[in-house]
Amino acid sequence: AQKVTQAQTEISVVEKEDVTLDCVYETRDTTYYLFWYKQPPSGELVFLIRRNSFDEQNEISGRYSWNFQKSTSSFNFTITASQVVDSAVYFCALSEAGAAGNKLTFGGGTRVLVKP
Amino acid sequence: EAEVAQSPRYKITEKSQAVAFWCDPISGHATLYWYRQILGQGPELLVQFQDESVVDDSQLPKDRFSAERLKGVDSTLKIQPAELGDSAMYLCASSSWTGGRNTEAFFGQGTRLTVV
Numbered sequence: 001a002q003k004v005t006q007a008q009t010e011i012s013v014v015e016k017e018d019v020t021l022d023c024v025y026e027t028r029d030t031t032y033y034l035f036w037y038k039q040p041p042s043g044e045l046v047f048l049i050r051r052n053s054f055d056e057q058n059e060i061s062g063r064y065s066w067n068f069q070k071s072t073s074s075f076n077f078t079i080t081a082s083q084v085v086d087s088a089v090y091f092c093a094l095s096e097a098g099a100a101g102n103k104l105t106f107g108g109g110t111r112v113l114v115k116p
Numbered sequence: 117e118a119e120v121a122q123s124p125r126y127k128i129t130e131k132s133q134a135v136a137f138w139c140d141p142i143s144g145h146a147t148l149y150w151y152r153q154i155l156g157q158g159p160e161l162l163v164q165f166q167d168e169s170v171v172d173d174s175q176l177p178k179d180r181f182s183a184e185r186l187k188g189v190d191s192t193l194k195i196q197p198a199e200l201g202d203s204a205m206y207l208c209a210s211s212s213w214t215g216g217r218n219t220e221a222f223f224g225q226g227t228r229l230t231v232v
Contacts, residue, residue: 004158035220043205045159045223091158102211102218103149103172106158 002027004094006107013082014115021077021110023092029053034068034075035093035104045091051075052097082114118142120224122208128230134196137227141190141210147171149221150183150193153205162206165191198231205229 003026013019025034036048049059051068059066063083067076079086089111093104121140129135141148146167151159162181164172167188176183180199185191195202205228209221 037223042225043228044225045207045209047220047222050220093158097217102147102221103161103164104151104159104221106160108156108158 002029002032002094002096002105004092004105004107006092006110008110009108010111010113012113012115015084016081019079019082019086019112019114021079021090021092021112023075023077023107025073025075025092025094027094027096029096031097033095033097033102035095036066036075036077037091037093037106039089039091039109041088048077079112082112084114084116087112087114118222120208120210120222122206122224122227124227125225126228126230128232129198131200131231132197134194135198135229136192136194137206137208137229139191139193139208139224141208142212142222145210145212145222146188147211147213147218147221148185148191149209149211150191151207151209153207153226155204159205159207162193195229198229200231203229203231 005024032053034051037045063080065078089109091109092107095102095104123138148165150162153159162176163183165185183193205226207226209223211219211221
C-alpha cells in the first residue's frame with residue numbers, strides 16, 4: 001500500500017523567510033511519480049511539480065525548489081523568500097507509473113501562513 | 117485556458133436526502149477522477165474512470181454513492197441518502213495520455229457539501 005506523510009500540519013513565517021515542507025512516502029513500486037499541489041482558499045488543487053522516481057535531480061522553478069532523496073524516501077519542497085500569496089495548504093502526493101492513470105495518494109497537507 | 121468545471125460550488129442538503137454533483141473534464145481527457153476531501157485532510161480517491169468505464173471504485177461506498185460517465189465525457193456523482201459524515205469537499209480531476217505517459221491531474225474548484 002502507498003502512504004504519504006507530511007508531519008508538519010502548519011507553518012507560520014514572516015514574509016521573505018524561506019520555508020521547507022517535508023514529505024516522506026512509502027511504496028512497494030519500483031517506478032512511481034511524486035507530486036506537489038497547492039490548495040489556496042478558493043479550493044482548487046493547483047499542480048506544482050511531478051517527479052519520476054528515476055530522476056533524482058533536484059529542481060528549481062523560480063522561488064520554488066524540490067529535493068528528492070530516494071534513499072530516505074523524501075521529497076521536500078522549499079519556498080525561498082516567501083510572499084503573502086504563498087499562503088495556502090500544500091499537498092505532497094504519490095502515484096504509480098502506468099497506463100491506468102494517476103491515482104493519487106495524498107498526504108495530510110501542510111498549511112503555510114505567510115505574514116506580512 | 118482549459119479547466120475542469122464542477123457544479124454546484126456549494127450545496128447544503130438535509131440528512132437522508134439525495135444530492136448530485138456534476139463534472140465536465142478538460143476536453144480530450146480520457147481519465148476522470150472523483151476525490152473526497154474531509155476538512156483538514158488530504159483528498160482521497162472515490163472513483164476513477166477511463167472513458168466511460170470504471171477503473172477503480174474500491175473506496176466508493178456503494179451502498180449510497182454512485183457515479184457514472186455515460187458518454188465518456190462529463191460525469192455525475194450521486195449520494196442517496198446523504199449522511200452527516202458525507203460533509204466534505206468533492207473534487208473532480210482529469211488527465212490525458214500524451215507522449216506515452218499520463219499527464220498530471222488537473223482539478224476543478226470542487227463542490228463543498230454540507231449535510232445538516
